[in-house]
Amino acid sequence: MTSRYRLLEEGNAMHRSIAAALAVLMLVGASEAWAQQRGPISKKLLVGNWSYVRAESVAKDGTRFPLVEGTNPKGLLIFDGIRFSLQIMSEFPKLASNDRLKTTPEENKAVAHGVLSYYGTYSLSEGDGVLTLNIERSSFPNQNGSSFKRVVKTLTAEDLVYINPSTLAGRVNTNVWRRVR
Template sequence: MRIAGQGRRWLCLTLLLLGLAAAPGVARAQAGRDPLAGTWRLASFDIVTSDGEVVDRVLGPHPTGALMYDGARMCVQLTRPDRPAFATNDILGGATDEKARAYESFIAYCGTYSLNEAEGVVVHHLEWSLFPNWAGTDQRRFFAIAGDRLTLTTPPFPRSGRQVTAKLVWERMR
């Protein structure tokens, strides 16, 4: 069987996630040393101004997703829960507009990460990303943990003439 292009990327991402999911003992063992280690479920994803005003919810009001840290590697997938199905069941098929809607409703990337607990910063060193411009880049996130809630915030970036940040709140999965 020959898998090309986009299908190969999806296959690799799926295999990586399955591998991470198959090793829960590793994540639990790392949890004593790394406060991020484990699997997290997305609770909210908002684009906010410096005063906390929500200006966008790029994946809708109730996005879903998972974030996994295992002490060395990380992987994240975010999506709209209402993504429409393609007219075909062929993973390499789909009309151009179906592919565009699927792309616009899904965010995914994987790689390694480094943690600076003193500064409250985690840097995701991306090896793969659905957004090709991020592959091979470092994505800095500020983090705060309160109980089983993890908040990740991006550095400020311009959007519609204002400086905003992306704020993602996660809940630890048990």
């Protein structure tokens, strides 16, 4: 083989090596970027007060539902290291009777559909980001005494996003929260 062909062959091998090294660097960079976006999944980072940003509930057929019905929902989610508490409520008109125990059927429906509140204990699997909520009591009584899994998609100093992959109604819920400062 002449020296000219040997140089071309060595040059092609070097180009292949450089291309392979660049591909590895791109994959490492992409996985690091994903990890930074998701953030470290740690119980210490989860502890605190979170303000409701939005939620989406999607049925298997693609139909979208609100997590709570009504206007301008607001909420608070608190993790203290062992226990948690969640409340999401829409705005309601004032009760006509001025007595919460004397309501109309329409007022009852607005409250039942416009409030989601529950509390209990929780655990977090830091390896796979699975948050288990052990619900002691809920405004939706079918949840009382049950454990439910949530998959944490984002956990940073400022943002928490988790998915409920299978609600009792057969939907997938995505919940977005922002840390209260």
